[in-house]
Amino acid sequence: MQKMLNIISNVLRGSANRNGSRVVVASRTYADFTPQATFDIKKCDLHKLEEGPPLQAVLTREEGLQYYRTMQVMRRMELKADQLYKQKIIRGFCHLYDGQEACAVGIESGINRTDHLITAYRAHGYTLTRGGTVREIMAELTGRRGGIAKGKGGSMHMYAKHFYGGNGIVGAQVPLGAGVALACKYQGKNELCVCLYGDGAANQGQIFETYNMAALWKLPCIFICENNKYGMGTSVERAAASTDYYKRGDFIPGLRVDGMDILCVREATKFAAEHCRSGKGPILMELQTYRYHGHSMSDPGISYRTREEIQEVRSKSDPISLLKDRMISNNMASVEELKEIDVEVRKEIEDAAQFATTDPEPPLEDLCNHIFSNEPPMEVRGTNPWAKLKSIS
Structure with a gap:
């Protein structure tokens, strides 16, 4: 009996073709999986709002697989960038995004592709979600002609359609984002601008000046503070008298969101986008997230926090693991299926790295x-x- 079970198991796993290579035979069909499921999500803290985003989110199997793949591409791309930097193939400034993937993918899934986005120098993830390819991003990091900015911008200056960078000056992208939002209102296309900055930039005067103008003119702007707990090497508690960044707009409504849960980020972004499109003016979101690397590649990231702290976040709150566990436990995907995605992603990253190290540099x-x-x-x-x-x- 056991022998018969083993034979059936081997048939289901795969069979060899005439050339001797393995042909995988799926043991489960699409019909075997749950097409969609509803999940409870964490309630957002609210400022000057009577009600906030819903406490439940619907996720389809197709969406889940797409989110999982995109976050894995981001994660692997940043790990490869870390490797190339240590090999001195990538030079200069380089700020990695691993750990914060749910922010970028969640925001993108809550707005339209015709909406606009501007961010600071931790920009690789947003370059990907805004339409850049892994090859273009990796080639830009190595300063090659095939880079998304022709090899002239590097890590901090990447651009795509409706994406205005990648800005190297701390906080300077915020007034620029308000300018984009003003253009959206002026042109009357029902578009908005997502304007991102970090907790380290949140204390800058130009940000408060921008809040004021955006509120006065009712600009369709979603201000988003990606609070990854540390501005360079300084914890938020040592840098800010108030760490309630979602309340910093004072007269601007605000949300504090679990930035490690892609569904929380997506639903909050949809809520914020509807607020802007209805003519109510700007809204402020604080995404509570975490970066696994240091501030930049010149920062080991463990002189002001412990390895145990980083490992605890990885084990309890990792955005990719959270989505993976949800999908598997609700029969929306199999372990084998997600492993296949992982293999595809690793190959895509390796191919991009090969291109980024062989493509010629831009000529004089x-x-x-x-x-x-x-x-x-x-x-x-x-x-x-x-x-x-x-x-x-």
């Missing part, structure tokens, strides 16, 4: 190209004051 004659879009060429004085270069759009 490209130095002044791509300065403006749809503008006539202009003369640019080079490092030699007698040499004139021409930009080419």
Whole structure:
């Protein structure tokens, strides 16, 4: 009897084709899985709001697989960037996003692709969700011609359609985001701007000035503070008299959201987007999240926090593990299916890394190209004051 069970099990796992390679035969069909499920999610803390996002979220199997794959791509991409940086293939500044994947994927799933987004220098994840490819991002990190900014921007300056970076100056993207939101209102297209910054930037004066203008003009802007608990090497408790970042807008309504749960982030973003589109003006969200790496690659990340603290967050609150456990425990996916996705993702990352290390660097004659879009060429004085270069759009 046991022998017969083993034979059946081997048939279900796979069979060899004529060339000797393995052909996987799925033991479960799509019909075997739960097509969608409803999950209880954590209640958001509210500021100047009578009601907040729902306490339940519906997740379809298709959405779950998509979210899982995108978060895994982000995670593996950042781990590969860490490796290439330590090999000195990536140089300069490099701020990694692993641990915060639920923020980027959750926000993207709560807005439209025609909406706009601007962020600080921890930008690799948002470049991906806004339409950049892994190859383009990795090539930009290594300064190659095939990079998303032609190899001229590097880690902190990546752009895509409706995505305005990747900004290197702390907090400076916030007033720019309000300007994008003003353009949205002026053009009357029912679009909005998501404007992201970190807890380290949250104490900057220009942010409060922007709150004021956005509230006065009722701009369709979602201000989002990604509170990953540390601004560079300083904990939020040592840096801010009030760590209730969602209340910082004062007269602007606010939400504090579990930023490690993609469903919490998605539902809160949908709620915030509806608030903006209905003409009520800006809204502020604080996403409580965590970064596994240090502030940047020059920061080991363990001089101001313990390895045990990082490991505890990984074991209890990891955004990818949380989604994976939900899907498996509710029969929305199998362990084998998710492992297949993991294998595909690893291959995609390795292929992108291969491209990023072999693609040529931009030639010197490209130095002044791509300065403006749809503008006539202009003369640019080079490092030699007698040499004139021409930009080419």
